[in-house]
Amino acid sequence: xxxxxxxxxxxxxxxxxxxxxxxxxxxxxxxxxxxxxxxxxxxxxxxxxxxxxxxxxxxxxxxxxxxxxxxxxxxxxxxxxxxxxxxxxxxxxxxxxxxxxxxxxxxxxxxxxxxxxxxxxxxxxxxxxxxxxxxxxxxxxxxxxxxxxxxxxxxxxxxxxxxxxxxxxxxxxxxxxxxxxxxxxxxxxxxxxxxxxxxxxxxxxxxxxxxxxxxxxxxxxxxxxxxxxxxxxxxxxxxxxxxxxxxxxxxxxxxxxxxxxxxxxxxxxxxxxxxxxxxxxxxxxxxxxxxxxxxxxxxxxxxxxxxxxxxxxxxxxxxxxxxxxxxxxxxxxxxxxxxxxxxxxxxxxxxxxxxxxxxxxxxxxxxxxxxxxxxxxxxxxxxxxxxxxxxxxxxxxxxxxxxxxxxxxxxxxxxxxxxxxxxxxxxxxxxxxxxxxxxxxxxxxxxxxxxxxxxxxxxxxxxxxxxxxxxxxxxxxxxxxxxxxxxxxxxxxxxxxxxxxxxxxxxxxxxxxxxxxxxxxxxxxxxxxxxxxxxxxxxxxxxxxxxxxxxxxxxxxxxxxxxxxxxxxxxxxxxxxxxxxxxxxxxxxxxxxxxxxxxxxxxxxxxxxxxxxxxxxxxxxxxxxxxxxxxxxxxxx
Numbered sequence: 001x002x003x004x005x006x007x008x009x010x011x012x013x014x015x016x017x018x019x020x021x022x023x024x025x026x027x028x029x030x031x032x033x034x035x036x037x038x039x040x041x042x043x044x045x046x047x048x049x050x051x052x053x054x055x056x057x058x059x060x061x062x063x064x065x066x067x068x069x070x071x072x073x074x075x076x077x078x079x080x081x082x083x084x085x086x087x088x089x090x091x092x093x094x095x096x097x098x099x100x101x102x103x104x105x106x107x108x109x110x111x112x113x114x115x116x117x118x119x120x121x122x123x124x125x126x127x128x129x130x131x132x133x134x135x136x137x138x139x140x141x142x143x144x145x146x147x148x149x150x151x152x153x154x155x156x157x158x159x160x161x162x163x164x165x166x167x168x169x170x171x172x173x174x175x176x177x178x179x180x181x182x183x184x185x186x187x188x189x190x191x192x193x194x195x196x197x198x199x200x201x202x203x204x205x206x207x208x209x210x211x212x213x214x215x216x217x218x219x220x221x222x223x224x225x226x227x228x229x230x231x232x233x234x235x236x237x238x239x240x241x242x243x244x245x246x247x248x249x250x251x252x253x254x255x256x257x258x259x260x261x262x263x264x265x266x267x268x269x270x271x272x273x274x275x276x277x278x279x280x281x282x283x284x285x286x287x288x289x290x291x292x293x294x295x296x297x298x299x300x301x302x303x304x305x306x307x308x309x310x311x312x313x314x315x316x317x318x319x320x321x322x323x324x325x326x327x328x329x330x331x332x333x334x335x336x337x338x339x340x341x342x343x344x345x346x347x348x349x350x351x352x353x354x355x356x357x358x359x360x361x362x363x364x365x366x367x368x369x370x371x372x373x374x375x376x377x378x379x380x381x382x383x384x385x386x387x388x389x390x391x392x393x394x395x396x397x398x399x400x401x402x403x404x405x406x407x408x409x410x411x412x413x414x415x416x417x418x419x420x421x422x423x424x425x426x427x428x429x430x431x432x433x434x435x436x437x438x439x440x441x442x443x444x445x446x447x448x449x450x451x452x453x454x455x456x457x458x459x460x461x462x463x464x465x466x467x468x469x470x471x472x473x474x475x476x477x478x479x480x481x482x483x484x485x486x487x488x489x490x491x492x493x494x495x496x497x498x499x500x501x502x503x504x505x506x507x508x509x510x511x512x513x514x515x516x517x518x519x520x521x522x523x524x525x526x527x528x529x530x531x532x533x534x535x536x537x538x539x540x541x542x543x544x545x546x547x548x549x550x551x552x553x554x555x556x557x558x559x560x561x562x563x564x565x566x567x568x569x570x571x572x573x574x575x576x577x578x579x580x581x582x583x584x585x586x587x588x589x590x591x592x593x594x595x596x597x598x599x600x601x602x603x604x605x606x607x608x609x610x611x612x613x614x615x616x617x618x619x620x621x622x623x624x625x626x627x628x629x630x631x632x633x634x635x636x637x
Contacts (some may be wrong), residue, residue, distance in 0.1 A: 005550055005586065007109040008034040008091060008102075012120050012450030013488075013546035015562055015631060020451065021127035022080045028122070030078050031632060032059065032089050032104065035071045037585040041091045042099065046076040048087040049116065056090070070585045073632040083390060084449075086119040106446035121449040125390050129372045131206060131253055132337075132393060132455060134543050136533050137492040138205035141463050142234050143185060143219050144174075144512045145495055146192035158187035161233070164217045176508035182218040186512050190230070190239035194246045196515075201250050203498060203526065204533025207374070207490075208247055208254045209339055211463055213240060216264055219510075220463075222341060223264030223302050227317075227324040241332050253336035255374055256328060260317065260358065261346040262296065262303040270304050283310040286349060295349060297342070308347040308354040318361045325362055326369045337366070337374030339396060344379035344386045359391035376457070380422070380464075384447025387456070394455030394490065398422055398465070400444035401458045405483060406468070408437040409476035409574055409620070418504055419466045429471055433554040434574075441487075442549070450488075454544075458489035460497055463510055467496075467503040475620030478528055478601055479572055482622045485532040486561065486570045488547055498526045528600045535597065541568045541629075550582045555619060558582055567627040568597070571604070573619030584612040588630035597624040 009032070010016050016031045030046055044059040059076035078087060089104040103110045105118040147170065152158060154170035161167050165185040175181045190213065200208060212221035215231040230240045244254045263270055272281040274291050285304050286295035297303040306313060318325045328335045340346070340362065347354030359377070366373050375393050379386040383397040403422060406429050410416060413428030421429050432440075445453055460468040460480045468477040477500065484491045496513050503509030536542045545563035552558065556577040561568045567588045571580065584591075591608045604617015606625075617623055 004108055005548075006035055006037050006583070008032055008038060008089070008104050009546075009548055010089065010104060010120065011546050011548075012122060012453075014544060015546045015564065017122060017450070022085070022122065022124050024080060024083065024124050026124075027077050027079050028085070029075055030059075030087065031073055031075045032091075033071050033073055034091070035585050037583060039093050040072065041074070042094045043092040044074040044076070045090040045092075046078050046087050047090055048078050048081075048085060049119070050079075050081040059089075070587070075632065080122065080124050083124050084388070085122040085124065086116060087122075088114065088119045107443060108446075118446065121388065121447075123390055123449050123451060126371075128374075128393055128451070128455065132372075132374050134537070135207040135253070135374075135455075135490045136203075136205050136536070137207045137209050137457060137490050138200050138203065139209045139211070139459075139462060139492060139494045140193055141188075141211050141220075141495065141510050142190060142193060142213060143188040144510050145188045146196050146513060146515060147187050148189050148191035148235070149195060151187060151189060151192070158185055161185055162217075165219070165233075170512045174508055174511055176503075176505050181507045182220060185219055185233065188512070189233075189235045190243045191235050194239075194243040197246055197250055197252065200252060203493070203529055204537065205493070206252055207336075208252055209492075210254065210256055212257045212259065212341075217266050217302065218264075222259050222262075223266070224259060225264050225266040226268055227258075237333075241334075244334050248334070253374070254334075255337040255339055255376070256335050257341060258325070258338045259341040260306065260362070261342045262305045265302045265304055267304075280310075280312045283307060284313045297345070305349060306346075307349070307352075308358050309352065314358075314361060318358065318365055320365060321369050323365055325365050329366065329370050329373060335373075337376070337393075338362070339376040339378065341378055342380075343377035343392075344381070344383070355386070356389065356391070359389070363391040376455075382444060382447075383456075384444070387448060387452050392452065394452050394457065396457045396459075396462070396492075398459075400441050400448075400456075401484070401487070401489065402461065402465070404432065404437045404440040405460070405480050406471050407432040408434060409468075409472040409480060411471070411473050411476075416471055419471060420505055422465070434552040434557040435554070438549050438552045438557055445488075454488045454490075456489050457492040458484040458487055459492035459494065460484060461509065462492070462494050462506075464506040465509065466505055467494075467501055467509045469500050470502040470504055473574060473620060475601075476574065478525055479574065479620045479622055481525060481529060481532055482570070482599060482601070483572055485536045486542060486559065486568070486572075486624075491533070491536070493529070498524065498529050500524055531598070531600055539566065539568060539626075541566045548586070550586050551580050551615075553577070553580060556580045556615070556617075558615065560586075560588070562588060562630050564631045565629045567630055568624060569594070569627060570622060570624045571615050571617065572622045573604075573617060575619040576617070577604075577619060578616040580615040582613045582615070584610065587613070587627075589628045591627075593628050594625040595627075597626055599624055 059074040062072040157167040214224040295305040377392040410429040416428040541561040541563040545561035550558040555575040556573040602618035602621030603623040
């Protein structure tokens with residue numbers, strides 16, 4: 001692992017690929033940086049695929065003005081022939097026995113030919129709007145966020161509920177398991193969210209992500225009975241119009257949560273499919289000829305799976321301005337995009353796979369009716385292939401950030417034995433070292449294009465997981481938030497994270513927010529979070545800069561975000577650390593120009609010598625510095 005920190009670097013960021021949204025046929029500048037500590041190449045080539053065939057472009061080597069003693073920059077011009085440009089680097093090193101060749105792909109340096117699947121990727125499509133690129137996302141489970149001022153008081157039980165629902169006072173505990181769990185209704189509404197938008201703005205959130213708001217037979221509402229109206233329990237259509245309008249007045253975008261993999265078994269379409277085998281709706285589902293059996297999500301009978309071979313289903317649900325997808329993006333509602341539930345499973349059933357077709361149809365409809373909106377795919381495992389291509393802006397995934405972060409900051413499998421570790425048969429959350437955190441993150445982020453990587457959610461937890469406060473060592477969630485804001489991606493909070501709420505599984509995490517007492521309570525992360533989002537908003541390096549890992553041991557990791565205007569170096573730790581070393585040849589500019597950044601966490605210190613930096617400090621904690629900008633030419637900016 002230590003040797004990989006000294007290797008040549010490229011990550012697809014603007015520092016290395018200035019044209020981030022190329023058109024087909026456009027010639028791109030593609031750069032690579034080679035540390036002097038690694039070696040000086042004699043020649044460098046960029047190998048790209050043109051219509052599936054390898055093509056080589058030689059890079060221009062260092063010359064006066066684009067080289068310094070620490071590293072050399074190489075630059076090639078490569079034409080984007082196909083919608084996705086796939087490429088890697090071939091470096092030729094002089095040797096007494098003849099040239100030695102090394103490959104650099106997205107997964108790192110290699111002495112042997114890498115697979116094409118491990119190439120870097122650039123998607124040729126228009127640039128996303130700035131609000132998508134720079135977003136801080138705040139996720140709300142509407143029933144548990146807040147009651148409206150004109151609703152029942154928090155100590156009262158909601159009235160006039162449907163037959164499936166069981167009303168609960170706001171302080172009543174959530175049942176983590178059992179038949180009552182999906183039936184508990186606490187009376188949160190969309191007006192309750194609207195009345196607390198100032199809280200989101202104060203935390204620095206710029207995108208409000210609402211879990212489903214359609215009528216259903218559960219509090220989670222992923223079992224929709226219709227997509228035509230907002231659930232009256234949440235305030236109905238007008239409440240959504242009021243919420244979106246008020247959010248937009250504060251500069252906050254609003255995205256919805258749409259389940260295109262399945263409906264509820266009470267949905268109008270499914271009831272019609274069972275009632276009339278000759279109906280168009282009968283083709284919307286995988287229903288047996290006699291109507292007694294049907295495919296469902298993970299075998300859950302209340303969630304019948306949609307059959308995307310149906311042209312009529314596509315027309316009604318995802319195609320064109322009259323579709324479900326389009327309707328809620330247009331006036332009077334004006335949502336700013338969708339998060340697509342279990343997108344990795346959508347359109348896939350046995351031998352059938354319509355997943356990419358459905359994604360392309362959703363993207364096409366959005367671009368046709370209101371270009372420039374956000375489209376996020378849930379893909380909970382290794383999402384690299386699901387997020388490849390031109391449909392998704394990014395993903396809601398746990399593989400490259402949340403899972404390894406939990407493991408690094410875990411209290412250990414014994415202390416977390418009652419927690420489900422993302423559906424695995426493992427009891428508790430096994431601990432890994434900082435080296436493994438870096439290796440896992442690097443491996444599972446390497447398949448993303450830079451654009452997808454920077455628009456994929458980096459979340460401590462979500463409504464489908466345990467809470468970080470129940471998983472991590474004391475102080476761990478605060479360190480996790482630092483990494484969420486410092487790494488490429490969209491920092492994402494599940495409502496209540498700022499209050500230090502706990503939960504042993506997804507259902508237990510959907511706790512009614514303790515308004516009035518939580519912000520100043522022990523475990524509150526609100527002030528810490530506000531400082532991080534403000535730092536990120538003001539920092540081009542944290543929002544757009546490239547990323548290099550500089551060091552890692554068991555308890556501490558060091559990373560660098562680099563931009564032409566500034567660079568930011570971070571040391572994050574789970575325990576006290578001493579002697580974490582970064583060689584001087586890996587640093588931009590002079591350390592004498594470094595300025596400390598306050599992070600409201602236990603810090604430490606650094607000893608600067610001629611051969612590099614040595615960090616020590618307290619943990620769980622983090623310390624950071626701002627450095628001058630850098631770029632080809634090796635000059636501080």
